[in-house]
Amino acid sequence: MSIQTSGNKQIDYLPIEQILRPIPPVLDYCKIDAMVSTLNGVPKESSTCKLENITAGELPPVDVLCVSDKGKKYYFAFGGCHRFQAYEKTKTAKVRCKIVPCTKSMLKIYLGSSVDNFFE
Template sequence: MSLQSGMIGKIDYLPLDQILRPIPPVLDYSKIDSMVSTLNGVPMASSTCKIEDITSGELPPVDVLVASHKGKKLYFAFGGCHRFQAYERTPGKLVKCKVLPCTKDQLKLYLGASVDRYFE
């Protein structure tokens, strides 16, 4: 559970290819392998998650910001890098998300002036 979405109970499932991830990740591949195993129904503990805290076939939701500007709706994720890599290795799975609305101006906190290129 994250600070931003802790009070949000609604879960959405989004196609991986609809979620923009503009910041390159730094990854722990053993953690990704554990998550892929969990998505495939064989829970596996990792350095940050105990086996008793895992639900087989599921990963915790990823916080996703959704911004609309001039009729264009875009989804952005700035965390959940290992979960996204696990979803990429498990074709056909929808990403479990907690979607938080934001504005284009709020996205500037993460992306600076480069936010404009996403809404052209």
């Protein structure tokens, strides 16, 4: 949970292939393995998550920025890298998300002048 979505209780499920992740992740593979185990129904503690905070078969939602442009929605994630890797390893088609409305100018904070490369 982040400051941006702490008050947002709405959970959405987005197809993993619709979520753009423009920044390459730095990964802790032990953490990913713990998340895969949790998704498979066997909660496993990791370096950043204690067993008492884990719900079997479920990972916390990923914050996803949603930008609407010319009638189309674009979804961007800048966090949740380990969760995405766990979803990919378990072939999970949809990701639990909290969607945050965003504008192109706000997205430019993350992407700089390359922001326009992501829009048709």
